[in-house]
Amino acid sequence: MSxxxxxxxxxxxxxxxxxxxxxxxAGASLAGTTLEFYDHFIYGSAAALVxxxxxxxxxxxxxxxxxxxxxxxxxxxxxxxxxxxxGHFGDKLGRKWVLVVTLMxxxxxxxxxxxxxxxxSVGLLAPxxxxxxxxxxxxxxxxxxxxxxxxxxxxxxxxKRRGFYGSLVQIAAPIGLLLANGMFAGVTxxxxxxxxLEWGWRIPFLxxxxxxxVGLYIRMGLTESPLFEKMEKEEKQGxxxxxxxxxxxxxxxxxxxxxRIGSDIAFYVFTLFLLVYLPQQLHLPKSIGLQAVLVGAIxxxxxxxxxxxxxxxFGRRPIxxxxxxxxxxxxxxxxxxxxxxxTPLILLAAFVAMFIVAAMFSPLASYIPxxxxxxxxxxxxxxxxxxxxxxxxxxxxxxxxxxxxxxGSSLPVSIYLAATLALIVFCVLKAPETAHKNLDQ
Numbered sequence: 001m002s003x004x005x006x007x008x009x010x011x012x013x014x015x016x017x018x019x020x021x022x023x024x025x026a027g028a029s030l031a032g033t034t035l036e037f038y039d040h041f042i043y044g045s046a047a048a049l050v051x052x053x054x055x056x057x058x059x060x061x062x063x064x065x066x067x068x069x070x071x072x073x074x075x076x077x078x079x080x081x082x083x084x085x086x087g088h089f090g091d092k093l094g095r096k097w098v099l100v101v102t103l104m105x106x107x108x109x110x111x112x113x114x115x116x117x118x119x120x121s122v123g124l125l126a127p128x129x130x131x132x133x134x135x136x137x138x139x140x141x142x143x144x145x146x147x148x149x150x151x152x153x154x155x156x157x158x159x160k161r162r163g164f165y166g167s168l169v170q171i172a173a174p175i176g177l178l179l180a181n182g183m184f185a186g187v188t189x190x191x192x193x194x195x196x197l198e199w200g201w202r203i204p205f206l207x208x209x210x211x212x213x214v215g216l217y218i219r220m221g222l223t224e225s226p227l228f229e230k231m232e233k234e235e236k237q238g239x240x241x242x243x244x245x246x247x248x249x250x251x252x253x254x255x256x257x258x259x260r261i262g263s264d265i266a267f268y269v270f271t272l273f274l275l276v277y278l279p280q281q282l283h284l285p286k287s288i289g290l291q292a293v294l295v296g297a298i299x300x301x302x303x304x305x306x307x308x309x310x311x312x313x314f315g316r317r318p319i320x321x322x323x324x325x326x327x328x329x330x331x332x333x334x335x336x337x338x339x340x341x342x343t344p345l346i347l348l349a350a351f352v353a354m355f356i357v358a359a360m361f362s363p364l365a366s367y368i369p370x371x372x373x374x375x376x377x378x379x380x381x382x383x384x385x386x387x388x389x390x391x392x393x394x395x396x397x398x399x400x401x402x403x404x405x406x407x408g409s410s411l412p413v414s415i416y417l418a419a420t421l422a423l424i425v426f427c428v429l430k431a432p433e434t435a436h437k438n439l440d441q
Contacts, residue, residue, distance in 0.1 A: 035176070069401065099151070171301060265421075306358075
């Protein structure tokens, strides 16, 4: 079978639409997934900064913060359901279909959040509508990752640069985080607190409409994955991807899940939790937390393509193991630096922390899809990747905040994070190396 490489795209059959270059496929996946993560993270910033006052003001300050973070976490519970739903259709109808539908779903949900009335206007209906739209965001993001990761992997089935191109899907998360927090930083700088709470917080959500329109335009120009098209021609009988994954690929799902949980927790402890910890425990300005998040995002933007390249050269497992072991040490050093209250040391702690997270995060867009055959790859890899959110990203802030409140110290959070990173070590050692696997076989 002819394959597509970065240097030479496949010549199309007579009458067929020309296949895009590998760079164009990667660019389209990166652009769309960045916009989805922007939508995802502006909610996280708002949940830490303004939603406790606007949607949960009837509760005490601590309870309001926990309720707001819980509303943020429901998306992680929804993401595996989105992975199963859109993974099924991705394996039945195609990867491109998933990319278009999930982008539209995310964009409409985010725009609607920007139009919501607050609790002061409609009472309990406001947080209820907020949670419903957050669930819709989670469903969309749950399906998005699998479609984007598979497009770049299946256009390079031989695997020579699959780790690098897969890392471009992963780099969408810090770019989206950078855009989201940059938007909030800009709005909070431009407006005073009263104006920001009254209407300014809506600007990042409403601006999503323009960004999503650009993403849809880019994605509509893609062709379908060549491996999916080949599978469609050869696979005459119908199949149920979800049932097949549950029957025959449970071990792969489990290894994918365990390989991701720790990095997911590290990501949110080093970013979202910091927005709560700095003002509430150290009584520092919120702006320092936003600066730290931005610095961490820059570290990931640098680290993710680097570690993606290294995973092609040395394998996925050494990069994941190195990141997990370094993260176990930095879980303690991070809070030692943060607790000094020194802005330069806080920024240094955030930069190094997220550079380490990049090593654990970058190879996953290739490592996880490589565990599954073509006809269930979208379902299996999506579920394995997104299921980790229920045990990782969703409860992480809800565990970390009460731990600090109960013990008056960040040490329990460091122990919690280090223990979850040890799970990565265990699962990666149990998994085979997949860097040079041919996905067409």
